[in-house]
Amino acid sequence: MILKRVQTIVDKIAEECHRRFGDEVTLIWFGSWIKGNAYKQSDIDLAIEYRDKLNQIEIVAFKNWLEELPTLYSIDFVEINKANHLLKTEIKQYGKIL
Numbered sequence: 529m530i531l532k533r534v535q536t537i538v539d540k541i542a543e544e545c546h547r548r549f550g551d552e553v554t555l556i557w558f559g560s561w562i563k564g565n566a567y568k569q570s571d572i573d574l575a576i577e578y579r580d581k582l583n584q585i586e587i588v589a590f591k592n593w594l595e596e597l598p599t600l601y602s603i604d605f606v607e608i609n610k611a612n613h614l615l616k617t618e619i620k621q622y623g624k625i626l
Contacts, residue, residue, distance in 0.1 A: 534561055534572060537599050541574065542626035548590055553578045558623035559604070572601050575619045577608040 538557055545555045559573030560566035576587075587607065594603050608616055 534601065537601065538572060538626065541594065544593065545576065545590065548586065552580065552582065555626045556619055556623035557626055558619045562622055562624050571604050573604045575606040575608045575623065
């Protein structure tokens with residue numbers, strides 16, 4: 529039941545991300561929910577990767593939308609293009625493209 533609720537939230541986020549950015553970005557779900565070791569209060573880890581430089585105002589607007597999303601879960605949002613090598617490797621290795 530909890531995973532289904534989290535999946536619904538992630539699907540809504542993916543839909544909004546693709547509506548805003550189209551094919552310019554790849555949204556990736558990673559972290560404990562994907563690895564299967566989440567507990568009911570685990571945050572939702574999402575990463576965005578963009579092919580060309582995106583308008584930072586649009587990224588900030590999307591982050592603000594995420595913060596206002598009515599959910600009981602904390603959402604950790606990472607820009608892969610700005611992440612350190614170790615985090616990029618983990619996201620690429622274990623992440624699920626949405």
